[in-house]
Amino acid sequence: MNGEINPGNEIKIEMPPVSVFDVKPKQKKFPFDTIFTFVVRSSGLIIFLLTALVFVFIAVESFKVFGYLSPLDLIYSDRNGENIFEWYPTSNDPRFSLIPLLLGTFLTAIPATIISSFFGIGIGIFISEFAPRRIRNYLKQLIDLFASLPTVAVGFILLTVGVTFFDSVFDADNRLNAVLAAFGLSLIIIPQIASLTEEALRGIPDDIRMAAFSLGAGRWRTVKDIVFPAAISGISASVVLGFGRAVGDTMIVLMISGNAANLTLNPFSSVRTMTATIAAELGEVSTQTAHYHALFFIGLVLFILSILVNLIVKFLVQRIGFRNNGAGL
């Protein structure tokens, strides 16, 4: 049916006489477009390879530590049947237990997270819910400004002024201790948590607040029972991010945590964190030794911690998106 042609209605298509020379070939320009595409794609691939290399290189270098030590040596050293948890990589009888460093990291990071969650979430709620509308934006911008305070400046001020002050308030065992470092860390984490909390709260539509007001709830009850629970995913994401920053910060803990790798749970004693260990020892270590690779192993631990933090944050943020779509507000 389609292929048949009625003999009566033959369609004749008049083709104009065309010679090859009549049609001007499309002017071939220099192919900038193709070249640019190639350049962009290859630079993307280069950067991809470089980022992947960071992961691979640190993993490979840190696993070389097992050529010198057994995995158990990184947890405790067995000396005459006694299990010693010590980090003394440069002594004649080197000991490479990571436990005191992990304890030091958590002894500074957990108090810092607690202090800065309390103040950060409080400031976020204050700015988003209670502050006068007119100055809300300015306060938010001011906080964003503080979030970028150089850590070395915070460490310096705490070292010159803060130490004496804290020494007179708390009767600590060591002048430089974990709690002091936690206070220093909170100075940079509070603005971060406050800013993210404010954003999470601002993401809750005003309709919900109005509905709560119209049902007779006061401002505080609206915040406590309606707005805060609705924004809890975003707020917990900000706290987790703050914890990640507390673990990863180097300069503050290097300057004011005392840098003694004690095996202790007392937050008022000097501690040494993983980041400070890398910062203090990598400069003087000779390459291709157990110590060098052990430092890379600490780097790998920090790396894995930061990836975990990232995954938790991603999960929490996805929950926000899911709920906002699901509830159909």
Next chain:
Amino acid sequence: MKRNKQVDNFFIGFFFLIFLVPALVYILFFLNILIEGVPVISWQYLTSSPSSDLADGGIGPVIVATLGTVVMMLVFVVPFGVMTALYLSEYSLNKKFDKFFIFLLYNLSGVPSVVFGIFGLGFFVLNMGSSLDNFFNTTLVFGKPSMLWASVTLALMLLPMVIISSYQSFRSVPYNLKETAYSLGANKLSVVWNVIIPQSRSGIFTGIILAVSRAIGETAPLLFLGCAFFLPSLPLFDLCVGGICLPLIDPTEQFMYLSYNIFILSTQSTGEVATLPYQYAGTLVLIFLTLFCNGTTIYLRQRYRNKVEMKGIL
């Protein structure tokens, strides 16, 4: 109703107090730096070179070397950052691969800066540097901690931030603008060049300036990458092109960095009392530089937000 009001007022007061305590700490923090630092700052301090005990003189070369390092970092960060963002948003090859790439970038942006320091020392200085030395038949030109590797390491650390920021602003260019350009016969390059990049200029700048601000404030990755605590003068060499000579900082030598200077002075200086005013002044300059950069990004973001709102109305 009355009880409601009382409870509200109590909690508003309570949260104001929570707001006030850190605010007071920050105010004291800045007042301390300002009061101690401002009297030292003078034109002479900002331009002259330091004396050998660092209790006198200025920080001129330190600032120059810091800015030089940052500029060199930008040479790596800006083209690669923007082009990678373009690749992700416009020239992508495979969606699954891109998703993985973005995941990697997000993870990398959260990695502690000191980890980049060990990567920089282990990979750039000890592996790549010594291979370059072998290749060019030189001894210890590239295979030692230097300004070049410091800025490359900083660039690698800050690339994810620049890429993500530019990528997001490329993605937020309204689709109808691109379609209009294509319908007028523009090819992809001219759409990218004339529509996408101008539309997302402020997002790109925000990422770059934020990167500058973080690079200036960062110390940890530079600890093992050739920062010197005191150099009598910067290692200069003259770049001569056709008779015109330009003095440049030699990137394969040691350098000084403002934040590192403060760190060393405050932890390891011998004459602490004598250098204290200079530490305060250095801190003041450092804080001013970073806060200035950050303030610029906040201003840009605000302006951009207003522009987007305007676009919505029109």
